Amino acid sequence: MTSPHDTSAAVPDTLTGGPRRGRVRTRAARGAPLPLLLPALLGLAFLVLPLVALLVRTPWSSLSDQLTSPEVWQALRLSLLCATAATAVSLVLGVPLAWLLARVDFPGRGLVRALVTLPLVLPPVVGGVALLMALGRNGVVGKWLDAWFGITLPFTTTGVVIAEAFVAMPFLVISVEGTLRATDPRYEEAAATLGASRFTAFRRVTLPLIAPGIAAGAVLAWARALGEFGATITFAGNFPGRTQTMPLAVYLALQSDPEAAIALSLVLLAVSIAVLAGLRDRWMTAS
């Protein structure tokens, strides 16, 4: 399986490959056989054309009006807030989980890793249904949360965060685990011989060493959370101001006001490009 780390590293290269790369590419293209070149160009067009179409159809004149409407700001604010909160949850729970998977040899580790990876390939809607079964009012755990503490998670802003974290955390775990595996575990042994407990060694040695991997994983998780649709709408619903994030707003706007949908999409596209640029300049080249 290709790690998400790798995929996103490859994308910015094709997007913004410098002039040095350009020359190499031209020479390669001259020698590329047609049966490969043709589908390759077709594939490129297939990926780029929709984005170009989005720009072409953007109502540039009314764009500022569209984007300054309170509904858009509300959705955008909620999206950024929830994606950031979901990333924070993923960091707090995911980094220790990644450490456990990379550094502690326990029975059933392969199975645990498979379970952690499952949300990566699971249709998000199924994730949403599963979350309802677990944390819904009549869910396996939610029943008790409701009865004992009066806590209701589905169809709340917290529910959005939970749905996004469920989908996004595996990206972080896989990324951090990969970085941990690439880091020499003997640094932790050296720390131990200097008197550091395992936790101190983790905090003062391992964590700084894997910081680039954590940052890259956090950005991936954040981007995934920002775009999350299926699990969110299933588990948290679509209430403006409470659970209606940008992707949900885009989908809803498309039914009634396509111009608004385009404007909203443009914002998300801009955020995505910013994330890729940030990844490329700050972490991908450094590591």
Place this chain on the structure above:
Amino acid sequence: MTALGTPGLDARLVVDRGIFRLDVALTAGPGDVVALLGPNGAGKTTALRALAGLVPLTDGHLRLDGAALERTPPESRPVGVVFQDYLLFPHLTALDNVAFGPRCQGVGKAEARALAAAWLERMGLAEHAGARPRRLSGGQAQRVALARALATRPRLLLLDEPLAALDARTRLDVRAQLRRHLAEFEAVAVLVTHDPLDAMVLADRLVVVEDGRTVQEGTPADIARHPRTDYIARLVGLNLYQGRADGHTVRLDAGPSLTTTEVLTGPVFVAFPPSAVTLHRERPTGTSARNLWHCEVAGLETHGDQIRADLTGELPLAADLTTVAAAELGLHPGTRVWATVKAAQTHAYPV
């Protein structure tokens, strides 16, 4: 056996790893430097890791200054380690690397840094205190690693191939410095090496380990003079044979007999340097050498400014001769030669 409370190291390290079993006993007093010498895969590093607590003991014991440490986790052992590739923390400066240990022992930040600065000063690295490990040369990194290990005031200092990562020129300097620092160190130091020169320069006592077991133990001079295995004989550059002595004559297990100056009876080792061997194309007449064997050249290689000939035949041996002599004899692989060794240049000692 060292009694309880006696300062120093008293260990029997047994580590079972399926097909490989390490079983080595080590004792040393404060101020001693012991070298574990052996070929790759002999279990030296495993022994070191067991002393540090990074590998659990299957059996045996480990006492340091009378305290049993078998079950103590590595972070609670008064043990400092200089790893082969130093493992300096790349995200910390040299100063913070050295201050790391004292900090873990509960020393305040400012005090730990002052302590670290003093150690770096002592190592002659004061001006490199702010440098990241990446910016340090191999010799400097080695000294930072040594300072880092010593800053925790260990009662046992472990060095894993301390000079292996250095180039030949740096090695010479660092070896001399390390020798000085080890001489100043008041507790037990154990170093692991496959280089006999490092072992002999740095250590007071050698423990030669082969295949997980101690095969010979003693002072460097004793081991260099009285090797007891082929591995050690090769390391110190001697021809070594086992046999049974009867007066001046030793009947070698390899076949022929050999005349020595020592008078011994029973099983003995006989050793002589390759430079003691003289080669002739024709059977020598009128020579006083009674140790005469008919051999065939198996291989030739340059050895310093000499040629070393590997001989097979009646007695397999290594012979050193000058380039001129080799040319005059017209030696090449397959040449039949007569080899002589004067009795005065052999050395026999009981098994």
